[in-house]
Amino acid sequence: MPLATVSLPGRDPASLPASSALELRGITKYFGGYPALSDLTLSVPRGSRTGIIGRSGAGKSTLVRLLSGLETPDSGELYRNGENLLALSPAQARARQRRTGLVFQHFNLLSQRTALHNVALPLELAGVSAKKREALAHEALTQVGLGELVGRYPAQLSGGQKQRVGIARALVTGPDLLLADEATSALDPETSASILELLIRLQRERDLTLVIVTHQMEVIRSVATHVAVLDQGHLAESGETKQLLAQPRHAVTRALLGAAPQVHLAAGQVLRQVTLPALDAAVLARLAALGGSVVEAHQGRGQTACWLAVPESVSLADLWAQMLAPKRAWHDPRFHLAAAWKGCP
Numbered sequence: 001m002p003l004a005t006v007s008l009p010g011r012d013p014a015s016l017p018a019s020s021a022l023e024l025r026g027i028t029k030y031f032g033g034y035p036a037l038s039d040l041t042l043s044v045p046r047g048s049r050t051g052i053i054g055r056s057g058a059g060k061s062t063l064v065r066l067l068s069g070l071e072t073p074d075s076g077e078l079y080r081n082g083e084n085l086l087a088l089s090p091a092q093a094r095a096r097q098r099r100t101g102l103v104f105q106h107f108n109l110l111s112q113r114t115a116l117h118n119v120a121l122p123l124e125l126a127g128v129s130a131k132k133r134e135a136l137a138h139e140a141l142t143q144v145g146l147g148e149l150v151g152r153y154p155a156q157l158s159g160g161q162k163q164r165v166g167i168a169r170a171l172v173t174g175p176d177l178l179l180a181d182e183a184t185s186a187l188d189p190e191t192s193a194s195i196l197e198l199l200i201r202l203q204r205e206r207d208l209t210l211v212i213v214t215h216q217m218e219v220i221r222s223v224a225t226h227v228a229v230l231d232q233g234h235l236a237e238s239g240e241t242k243q244l245l246a247q248p249r250h251a252v253t254r255a256l257l258g259a260a261p262q263v264h265l266a267a268g269q270v271l272r273q274v275t276l277p278a279l280d281a282a283v284l285a286r287l288a289a290l291g292g293s294v295v296e297a298h299q300g301r302g303q304t305a306c307w308l309a310v311p312e313s314v315s316l317a318d319l320w321a322q323m324l325a326p327k328r329a330w331h332d333p334r335f336h337l338a339a340a341w342k343g344c345p
């Protein structure tokens with residue numbers, strides 16, 4: 001599908017940072033009245049490896065689809081190398097799409113085609129001659145280490161090899177932007193590491209801008225020079241990876257890092273992390289009765305992740321039983337038992 005042809009009030013390209021591969025300004029995308037992305041403003045530096053991280057439903061895949069031209073935003077501005085992508089003709093949009101490589105979590109290879117013919121497909125669609133596209137596909141497969149396996153069908157390849165084919169296919173048209181959506185999530189840790197190393201090598205060799213979407217902080221740590229944290233369609237925070245991970249400002253970043261907030265606790269108090277269905281007045285009252293207070297709470301869909309300051313003597317089991325059991329006792333046998341054990345009503 002082509003990129004949008006809607007004309008939005010364009011920004012003077014001179015006002016955009018020259019070093020940006022991508023500039024998103026106030027991007028909003030709705031699905032069925034619900035905002036999957038909300039007023040998202042983000043810069044992706046040219047030549048960076050930018051990680052997009054967030055929990056399930058944060059809007060990561062929606063963002064990738066917008067950047068690849070598979071979706072159009074409902075409002076906002078989207079620039080690539082200073083060019084307003086939302087003001088292109090369909091033909092121009094298709095040309096820009098060929099400069100964008102996409103790598104998928106589940107490889108998306110055609111089972112009836114060999115590795116060579118899977119990689120050659122984007123060139124075929126672009127009208128490149130058979131001889132030339134096979135030569136280019138062979139070269140791309142060699143670059144990802146599969147020069148010997150060009151005649152294999154997907155069913156004859158391992159998961160890691162399939163993803164190498166996916167990467168070769170993404171690069172065969174010579175893009176300057178590579179979007180990888182959970183590219184290693186379906187792979188075992190060792191294979192994931194080798195695919196991430198390959199992405200780093202290719203990004204350097206080809207001077208690409210790599211946008212890598214993941215829900216795994218290890219991927220961000222090992223690959224990304226820059227990172228943007230999404231939370232329920234909003235940008236929670238963004239910056240250089242080293243700095244952002246050393247000093248996470250947003251609760252969702254800390255939750256993804258498994259890091260506790262930096263707070264000064266009273267003597268005899270400790271921090272405990274719990275995820276609650278809700279942080280309502282009744283739960284807060286029970287927490288206060290235990291001598292505890294909320295240090296940080298992060299509301300997700302259907303649950304709230306909390307850091308609580310409580311007296312050292314209040315264990316996690318106490319918190320669960322005393323704060324939740326009264327609400328849940330009749331619905332969840334585990335809490336029923338916990339409540340009975342703790343003598344809760």
Ligand SMILES: Nc1ncnc2c1ncn2[C@@H]1O[C@H](COP(=O)(O)OP(=O)(O)OP(=O)(O)O)[C@@H](O)[C@H]1O
Binds near residue numbers: 055059060062215
């Ligand atoms: N085509 C669609 N139609 C309706 N709702 C959608 C569609 N695509 C995404 N959504 C909704 O938009 C929100 C963001 O979804 P998205 O897939 O972008 O999140 P994500 O961060 O990639 O999640 P995950 O890590 O689980 O893939 C979710 O609430 C999702 O249900």
